[in-house]
Amino acid sequence: MKMGLRELTMVLILWGSCCLFAGGNGELVLHFYKKSCPSAEMLVKEEMKRKMLSDISSAAAILRLDFHDCQVDGCDGSILLGNSNGIITETLSDKNFGIRKVDIINEIKGSLEKICPETVSCADFIQLAARDAVYLSGGPYIEVLTGRRDAVSGKKERADNQLPTYDISVSEFIEVFLQKNISLEDGVALMGSHTLGVSHCRNFQNTLWPIKDDTLSLAFSGMLEMICSNPTLSDISFAQNDATTLYFDNQYFIDIQSGRGLLKIDSEIATDPRTQPYVTAFGQNTQHFFDRFSSGFLKLSNYKVLVGGKGEIRRDCRFINS
Structure with missing residues (x-):
């Protein structure tokens, strides 16, 4: 076959x-x-x-x-x-x-x-x-x-x-993944996990105040300002990570190229010359994103694992056995 x-x-x-x-x-x-x-x-x-x-x-x-x-x-x-x-x-x-x-x-x-x-x-x-x-x-x-x-x-x-901190820089982001033997391309693909879920205002309000991130589209930043207008609610107010937040797809990469990067790192990987080519490629080809995400997921999931006689098999995940 x-x-x-x-x-x-x-x-x-x-x-x-x-x-x-x-x-x-x-x-x-x-x-x-x-x-x-x-x-x-x-x-x-x-x-x-x-x-x-x-x-x-x-x-x-x-x-x-x-x-x-x-x-x-x-x-x-x-x-x-x-x-x-x-x-x-x-x-x-x-x-x-x-x-x-x-x-x-x-x-x-x-x-x-x-x-x-x-x-x-x-x-x-x-x-x-x-x-x-x-x-x-x-x-x-x-x-x-x-x-x-x-x-x-x-x-x-x-x-x-x-x-990592919520306001991690691209250089710090690159170092985090290199330390785990994950290539830059696979690291950018792992950022595509942001295609699922939401982020709370406390984690992205630094892109709005005191100085607004100028890579954000006016419509998107205006929407975020409305959502996060009450600072006392920053722990419970949130915005979608991308336009298809319930589906695992490449919409995240499309969004961040059009000024809809929710977190600081989202906006920066879309413009930094070291990461921008991968963002573009993933936004254009879903299967390519899936392949590189799978590669990065496997490498991250096998990072510093305990095997053989190390550690234990917990009977209850909340507590060690003894």
Whole structure:
């Protein structure tokens, strides 16, 4: 059977990620739970379907939860830990403002524990849930590698120090991804996750006051000024990330080229000569965006994972086992 160009591209992306991140001990592989919990991936997908039917915004929330977990000491499920055993939850960090739907992960874990006790890590099914959130919203299907184990510690201070700020510069943005062996093109593609969800005024009002970002269109900046006119409501007032906020598509890249960049970094990657060519290319070709997003997602999801005898498989994602 001949392999089409798209299929060949995805095979090469997956092969590259396996070679970069899966060690000689079979650390991360496709379908790690095929024998130990064969229904695990299907259960996660069905749970995500159910959650998205009841609240379509769940997709954006789970994808953001996933990215924020991976940014802090790697993809280890530490963001799910609550306050116990001297742990101060990462979700209390100001940089994790707006993190929600953690309960979805806890509920999925509860379902998994009933059929496969102490088998599937919280770190793994955050990745699976995020993959399904993207796919069920119209995005690409990403063959996520599994075999991660869970962190036994988490600290708010780590999130404070390691998560990017809402007003990150392009140079800082480039450095964040290069540190994780993610190319600039793939890093820009990962910014396309902003195609889902909303942002609160507190995170983008610096583009309006005290000096308005002159790359914003007059109509768009006027709308944002109306939404964010009451500073006491900046934590609850919000705007859509792009014009198709419920669908995973390339509209984000189209919008930011027409003066509709919500966050400072959105506007800047559309004009900075280092990133602008990728923004243009993704805005013109949805499949190209999907391919590079898949590549970046795999690399980020396999960043600094715990494998083998490291960490543990938590029985409850909110607490370490002992």
